[in-house]
Amino acid sequence: MVRLMVDAPAAGSDESAVDAFLQGGESLRHAPGPYFGSYGGRWMPESLIAALDELEDTFEKAKADPEFTAQIAELNKNYSGRPSLLTEAKRFAEHAGGVRIFLKREDLNHTGSHKINNVLGQALLAKRMGKTRVIAETGAGQHGVASATAAALMGLECVVYMGAEDCRRQSLNVARMELLGATVIPVTNGSQTLKDAINEALRDWVANVDNTHYLLGTAAGAHPFPAMVRYFHEVIGEEARAQILEQTGRLPDAVCACIGGGSNAIGIFHGFLDDPSVKIYGFEAGGEGVETGRHAATITLGKPGVLHGARSYLMQDDDGQTIESHSISAGLDYPGVGPEHSYLADIGRVSYEPITDSEAMDAFRLLCRTEGIIPAIESAHALAGAMKVGQRIAAECAADEAAGKATVKASEKIVIVNLSGRGDKDVATAAEWFDLLDKDSAEHEIAKEGEQL
Amino acid sequence: MSTVQEQGTARTASKSAAAIDRAKAQGRAALIGYLPAGYPSVEDTIAAGIALAENGADLIEIGIPYSDPVMDGLVIQAATSEALNKGFHVTQVFDVVRGITSKTDAAVLVMTYWNPVVRMGVEEFSRQLAEAGGAGLITPDLIPDEAAEWMAASDKYGLDRVFLVAPSSSPERMKRTVDASRGFVYAVSIMGVTGARTSVSSAARDVVAAAHAAGAERVCVGLGVSNADQVREIAAYADGVIVGTALVVAIGDGGVDAVASLTKDLSTGLTREEA
Numbered sequence: 001m002v003r004l005m006v007d008a009p010a011a012g013s014d015e016s017a018v019d020a021f022l023q024g025g026e027s028l029r030h031a032p033g034p035y036f037g038s039y040g041g042r043w044m045p046e047s048l049i050a051a052l053d054e055l056e057d058t059f060e061k062a063k064a065d066p067e068f069t070a071q072i073a074e075l076n077k078n079y080s081g082r083p084s085l086l087t088e089a090k091r092f093a094e095h096a097g098g099v100r101i102f103l104k105r106e107d108l109n110h111t112g113s114h115k116i117n118n119v120l121g122q123a124l125l126a127k128r129m130g131k132t133r134v135i136a137e138t139g140a141g142q143h144g145v146a147s148a149t150a151a152a153l154m155g156l157e158c159v160v161y162m163g164a165e166d167c168r169r170q171s172l173n174v175a176r177m178e179l180l181g182a183t184v185i186p187v188t189n190g191s192q193t194l195k196d197a198i199n200e201a202l203r204d205w206v207a208n209v210d211n212t213h214y215l216l217g218t219a220a221g222a223h224p225f226p227a228m229v230r231y232f233h234e235v236i237g238e239e240a241r242a243q244i245l246e247q248t249g250r251l252p253d254a255v256c257a258c259i260g261g262g263s264n265a266i267g268i269f270h271g272f273l274d275d276p277s278v279k280i281y282g283f284e285a286g287g288e289g290v291e292t293g294r295h296a297a298t299i300t301l302g303k304p305g306v307l308h309g310a311r312s313y314l315m316q317d318d319d320g321q322t323i324e325s326h327s328i329s330a331g332l333d334y335p336g337v338g339p340e341h342s343y344l345a346d347i348g349r350v351s352y353e354p355i356t357d358s359e360a361m362d363a364f365r366l367l368c369r370t371e372g373i374i375p376a377i378e379s380a381h382a383l384a385g386a387m388k389v390g391q392r393i394a395a396e397c398a399a400d401e402a403a404g405k406a407t408v409k410a411s412e413k414i415v416i417v418n419l420s421g422r423g424d425k426d427v428a429t430a431a432e433w434f435d436l437l438d439k440d441s442a443e444h445e446i447a448k449e450g451e452q453l
Numbered sequence: 454m455s456t457v458q459e460q461g462t463a464r465t466a467s468k469s470a471a472a473i474d475r476a477k478a479q480g481r482a483a484l485i486g487y488l489p490a491g492y493p494s495v496e497d498t499i500a501a502g503i504a505l506a507e508n509g510a511d512l513i514e515i516g517i518p519y520s521d522p523v524m525d526g527l528v529i530q531a532a533t534s535e536a537l538n539k540g541f542h543v544t545q546v547f548d549v550v551r552g553i554t555s556k557t558d559a560a561v562l563v564m565t566y567w568n569p570v571v572r573m574g575v576e577e578f579s580r581q582l583a584e585a586g587g588a589g590l591i592t593p594d595l596i597p598d599e600a601a602e603w604m605a606a607s608d609k610y611g612l613d614r615v616f617l618v619a620p621s622s623s624p625e626r627m628k629r630t631v632d633a634s635r636g637f638v639y640a641v642s643i644m645g646v647t648g649a650r651t652s653v654s655s656a657a658r659d660v661v662a663a664a665h666a667a668g669a670e671r672v673c674v675g676l677g678v679s680n681a682d683q684v685r686e687i688a689a690y691a692d693g694v695i696v697g698t699a700l701v702v703a704i705g706d707g708g709v710d711a712v713a714s715l716t717k718d719l720s721t722g723l724t725r726e727e728a
Contacts, residue, residue, distance in 0.1 A: 041599050043567055045524050047619035047644055049596060049626060189530050195521060202523040207645040209621065305568045306594075307521060319543040320572030321520040 028273040028349060034223030037346060039339035042222040043306040048202075051209045056224040058129050063231065068124065075120045076235060079153070080110045084236075086243035086416075091370035096387040097394025099413040102252070103373070104240045104268060106420045113376065113421030114236060114264040115146035119215060121232035123150035126213035133157040133212045137201045139166060139194035140330030140425060141173025142376075143217030148182035150215075158182040161200045163192040166330065173425065191324050194334050198308055218261025219338035222309025226338050230266045237271020240416055248414055254279045254389050257418040258381040259352065260296070260332035262341045264420035269350060279351070282341060283385035285327035286354030296325035297354040298337040299345050312339040328357040328429065331378040331421070359384040361433050364423065376421030377429065386417045468588035469613045469636030472511045472560040473671045473692055481723040482688035483511040485673055486716060487564065487697035488704065489529060490515050490546045491536035499552035501704050504713040506557035509720025513553060514591060514695065517546050517565040524566075524593040526648030528698045532705065543569045547585040554586030562615060562636075564591040570603075579606035589613025589636055597633035604633065615639050618664050620656040627667045637671035637693060638664050642678070649698045650677035653686055661691045684722030694723070 034040050042052060062068040076082040085105040093101040106114040119136075126134055134156050138144030144160040151158035160177055164186035167174050174184050190196035198216075205214040219229040244252055255272050257265035259282040272278040287295030295301070298313050305314035307322060315323040315335035327333040344350040360377060363384035367375050375383060393413045400407035423430065431437050476483035486505040490498050502513050518533035518541050525533070550561050563582060570578045570590075582590070589612040595603065597616055607614045613636030618627055621644060631638055642657035643650070657674050664672040673693030678684060680699070687694045696719055703711040 042596060043594055043599055044596065045594055045619075046596055046617045046626070046630065047524075047621055047641055050619075050621040050623060053623075189527065190520070190534065199521050199523050203526075203646045206524070209644060303572075305571055307568060308523075314568070316568065316572060318572065320569035321537065322568075 033227035036340045036343035039312050039342040044222045044309045047206050059228050080116045083239045084108050089371050096390030098410045099390040102416045103419040107422035111146045115143050118229050118232040119146040119150040122215045123154045131213040134215045135159045135201050135204050136215045137197040138162050141170045145176050147215050148177040148180035152180045160184045161197040164188045165192050219263040219266045220261045233267025234270045236267035241271040252414040252416045254415045256281045256382045256386040258378050259284050260334050262338040268418040282352045283355045283381045285332035286356040287326040290354050294326040296327045299352040300354050307336045310339045312342045329377040355381040355384045374423035376423050377426045379420045382417050386415050467613050467636045468560040476511050483693035485512040485695040486510040487514040489532045490549045491541035492532040495545050498549050500709045501712040502553035503556050504709050505716050506559035508713045508716035512560045514562050514564045515549050519566040526646045529647050532701050547581050550585040550587045560588040562588045567595045575602040575606045579610045583610035591615040627663050631667040631669040637673050638669045640672050640674045642674050642676045649679035653683050681722035684719050688723050
């Protein structure tokens, strides 16, 4: 019996995993896959298994190759602009219970988000495998733009699959990809959303796997993608941990990130997984409210299932059909989530909570007005979550003080927020949300609620 | 893994294997026809399945419409989307299987992406399929590595487990997949998704040879087969020929009668020409 996986080693072993972690016996870092507890694996057509094996083998060898790690470090430094800053947001923090808030500035990376970390790594692997073509899926266009960027830098042909409706709404991002030399293919089948763009990319991959690498944009999918995408984003957490120690002399009390597929989150979480004093929070897209059914709160309300190659929490109906997700943020608008997040949720290491569209947009505006930083609407979910976390911490401090317990002041507590991307792409959506557009303007015509130009 | 298979084989005779062996005894390859359940209606699928059996198909493959069919081309995507839009529910697949098996001797397999089975529960799904008279499952996105639960349930209920092998399968994977399969092995003729193609890739012959060499007694070829000439070409070296998209087009354009006449035509290609 070779590597047969029993479906669910389930609750018992998951509890022992968290116990082992709490006792300091076992590290949660560098989980290699293919399984994270009972999640992950390879729920994929046999036709693609050879390509996944080749990718896994190439990735494992590359990780151990000083030349590869040096290439990544050089690109991160001299192309992406790493390390990204850790900025204290003092005026914003006044609205978060008065705790200290630090922003990990992935918005300052080249192409404007954390996505560049992963695409550079995978494009290098594509070159190592002798592939001449990369394909990618994109929702809002961020991962598509990042993929087109990496492909241009490394001389690879690039094809991006994007829902037809998203192409129309994001016509400027389509133009960006085309300026960078990529071909954008509108996907008109299924629900014409991000998940259908992934389906179409997988169909392309099956047919062209000899010369093509599928540059998956998030820490989901079949092994080795979840562990590999995390590896390329681990730099976020490593930098943040070193920077907070340097700036404050201690570890944070909490780390917050937004979760769609979960790549930015797993990147920053990874740096703190083995620090028991650091609470970790992932904020999912609550859309119009989880009670309305129009949301993307996969872990909060989903049930385990298999989609796009991995077993993980999934938004699905009683028949196992995938349910369409809804969020004002296209980057979080996905009915699945990376398998490592499902595991971290089950063992209780990370708390996952929904943030509604309107909570996110309030935080979006607040950061603009208090710090002069326009965040991506995705990242605004993490900001809104951090405000709640800060207020809870402040309430606990006040309760301890009232009870006469010795306590640390809220103003000495530290929360890090992963500011995963910048909001330039979201200006039209925000302008529509806050009713800033002239009723006769072209933007008003195009930018219905939830849409971005 | 081989012990699991032996136990299963000992427990219940494979319906798919029996159907293929009956064709073999007649000096021909088996014909396997695919229809998506609920397209254009559940009643039509049952009637078309019976027409398949009465006009020369030895095995019938009933597909469960699924929201994310990554191995299917545009024709089958459109058909299964329509079925879902009309309100198809997964449990109706058992009505289809029962409707066909109660009227014909054909072996009826269900082709399904894995999540609907996971959602219902592998054990429960297997129980209901067996009760409906189904032969087993064809699983396009389940590989033996992830199939522990299905191995156990298929053994318990005597169901065939048809895994796929592809031109890209390594010798090691070929062996593992052949060992895990029961009934037959589904050889993907080309690297790609379902859909009619003007010619059948030469890779198909190599995949079949590799599967036979790895110990498979019955290997059937699918993907891209749409007419009697292609059936004839494949019947020369494979144990069965699977036709999908062409039948879906037929039922969409001409209903049950068109399925009957296409099946009759396809079956003319089954007899092996004397060497």
